[in-house]
Amino acid sequence: MNIIRTVREMREMSDAFRQAQEVIGFVPTMGFLHEGHLVLMREARRICDRLVVSIFVNPTQFGKNEDFGRYPKDTEGDLTKCSQEAVDILFLPSVEEIYPEGFQTRVQVLDLPRHLCGLSRPGHFDGVATVVAKLFNITKPHCAVFGQKDYQQLAVISRMVSDLNLDVTIVGVPTVREPDGLAMSSRNSYLSLGERQEALCLKRALDLAGELVAGGEGDPLTVQRAMEALVSEMPSARIDYIRVCDPVTLDPVTRIEGEVLVALAVHIGKTRLIDNAVLSGVRRDPRSTRPTDERRTS
Numbered sequence: 001m002n003i004i005r006t007v008r009e010m011r012e013m014s015d016a017f018r019q020a021q022e023v024i025g026f027v028p029t030m031g032f033l034h035e036g037h038l039v040l041m042r043e044a045r046r047i048c049d050r051l052v053v054s055i056f057v058n059p060t061q062f063g064k065n066e067d068f069g070r071y072p073k074d075t076e077g078d079l080t081k082c083s084q085e086a087v088d089i090l091f092l093p094s095v096e097e098i099y100p101e102g103f104q105t106r107v108q109v110l111d112l113p114r115h116l117c118g119l120s121r122p123g124h125f126d127g128v129a130t131v132v133a134k135l136f137n138i139t140k141p142h143c144a145v146f147g148q149k150d151y152q153q154l155a156v157i158s159r160m161v162s163d164l165n166l167d168v169t170i171v172g173v174p175t176v177r178e179p180d181g182l183a184m185s186s187r188n189s190y191l192s193l194g195e196r197q198e199a200l201c202l203k204r205a206l207d208l209a210g211e212l213v214a215g216g217e218g219d220p221l222t223v224q225r226a227m228e229a230l231v232s233e234m235p236s237a238r239i240d241y242i243r244v245c246d247p248v249t250l251d252p253v254t255r256i257e258g259e260v261l262v263a264l265a266v267h268i269g270k271t272r273l274i275d276n277a278v279l280s281g282v283r284r285d286p287r288s289t290r291p292t293d294e295r296r297t298s
């Protein structure tokens with residue numbers, strides 16, 4: 001595994017791969033790697049010839065009172081995991097390398113960030129879109145792999161790639177979970193033992209939504225309220241949002257019909273956690289009240 005810290009060297013390496021007709025797969029991360037990240041790497045490895053992984057804790061996607069300064073780090077552990085996954089290039093730029101003095105450009109997707117996490121984290125998705133656009137230009141991938149755990153991020157990046165005609169294929173990978181259902185996240189390391197148990201309420205709330213929708217519930221507010229009641233039972237939980245929305249536009253839905261995204265963000269103590277599921281609502285024949293389709297996915 002080759003560790004590269006400068007933009008110049010990274011571009012030269014990607015140019016060489018491209019000249020050799022090799023397909024470059026890219027997985028951007030903020031490090032403190034867990035199985036969720038490794039699954040993305042394996043997917044990129046499976047569909048590409050070369051695997052490039054970046055670890056960069058991007059300051060522009062953190063708000064003033066967020067955890068940029070204390071984001072968990074384990075450089076040694078990350079290096080071991082990357083070499084075990086046969087990563088070809090680990091790109092480890094400094095903040096100055098990505099944002100040299102005078103930097104003043106921003107990539108902004110307009111509508112998708114006006115929902116869900118974008119409301120409580122103003123500017124977050126501008127930071128994400130900007131750094132991902134830069135990383136694409138530096139690593140020049142044919143294909144980039146992202147987790148559906150960060151559903152809105154995946155939607156924003158897919159939109160940016162389409163809107164800017166970027167020549168990269170975006171691949172989404174389902175959320176990887178702990179055996180008890182908690183979505184893996186670097187931020188889980190902030191949780192105390194008690195909070196770790198309470199954090200299971202996110203997945204339980206999604207499961208409850210799944211049961212209600214599979215049972216024919218068509219009112220998003222009823223689903224949201226049931227989820228809120230479940231989460232509110234946890235003493236350390238503070239709900240940021242629980243929403244049933246359109247999986248493409250992220251607009252709230254007024255009826256659950258066809259596919260919907262159920263997404264939530266909950267503070268457990270001081271740690272903000274997110275999770276989501278795509279559910280298939282019961283389709284109703286417009287001429288009767290009889291359900292015509294009873295599929296459900298998660």
Ligand code: AMP
Pocket residue numbers: 028029030031036037040145146147148149150173174175176177183184185186
């Ligand atoms: P991060 O290091 O948190 O910025 O995440 C880097 C990439 O890993 C993003 O595409 C995330 O969506 C993805 N990711 C993080 N956690 C998971 C998970 N539990 N399952 C699948 N992908 C994940």
